[in-house]
Amino acid sequence: MDFSLNDHQKLIRDTVRQFMEAEVRASVKEMEKGEKFPAEAIKKLGEMGCCGMLVPEEWGGPGFDTVSYVLMLEEVARVFTALSTALGVTNSAVQAPLLLFGTEAQRKNICGAWRREKRSAHFV
Numbered sequence: 001m002d003f004s005l006n007d008h009q010k011l012i013r014d015t016v017r018q019f020m021e022a023e024v025r026a027s028v029k030e031m032e033k034g035e036k037f038p039a040e041a042i043k044k045l046g047e048m049g050c051c052g053m054l055v056p057e058e059w060g061g062p063g064f065d066t067v068s069y070v071l072m073l074e075e076v077a078r079v080f081t082a083l084s085t086a087l088g089v090t091n092s093a094v095q096a097p098l099l100l101f102g103t104e105a106q107r108k109n110i111c112g113a114w115r116r117e118k119r120s121a122h123f124v
Contacts, residue, residue, distance in 0.1 A: 005067070012068045016075040019048065028080045038083045045076070045083075051090050055099065059107040 005013070024041050031038055045051065053069045055061020069091060077084035098110055 005071070009065075009068050009071055012064075013071040013075055015048065016045075016050065016072050017078075019044070020075055020079040024083070025079050031080075032082070038080065038086070041080070041083055042086060045087065050076075050087060052095060053091055055095060059099070 023044065024038070030036075042051070049062055050072050052061045053064040053072065054066070055063070057063040073084050073088060076087060098106055102110070
C-alpha cells in the first residue's frame with residue numbers, strides 16, 4: 001500500500017504552511033497574551049478554502065479528502081493550536097452533523113454559505 005501524498009495534498013500542505021509562517025506566526029504571542037480571537041486569520045484561511053473542506057461538491061464544497069483536511073489542521077496547529085481548534089470545530093463538529101443528519105435544503109444552504117462566504121462556524 002502506498003501512503004505517499006498526492007500532488008494536491010502536497011499543495012494544500014505547502015500552501016497552508018507558507019501562509020501560517022508568513023501571516024500568522026509573528027502575531028501568535030500577541031494574540032495569546034491579549035486573549036484575542038484570530039478572526040482575521042480564520043477569514044484568510046477561509047478564503048484559501050480551509051473552511052468547509054469536507055463538504056461535497058454537490059452541496060457547495062470542494063469535496064476534499066480527509067488526508068487533505070488533516071494536513072491543513074496539522075500545519076495550522078504547528079503554528080497556532082487555538083486556530084486549528086476553531087477550524088476543527090468548523091469542519092468537524094458543526095459541519096459533520098449537518099452532512100450526516102441535515103435535510104437536503106440545510107446541507108445546500110448552510111454548508112454552501114460557509115463556503116461562499118468563506119467563514120468559520122465557531123459562533124454557531
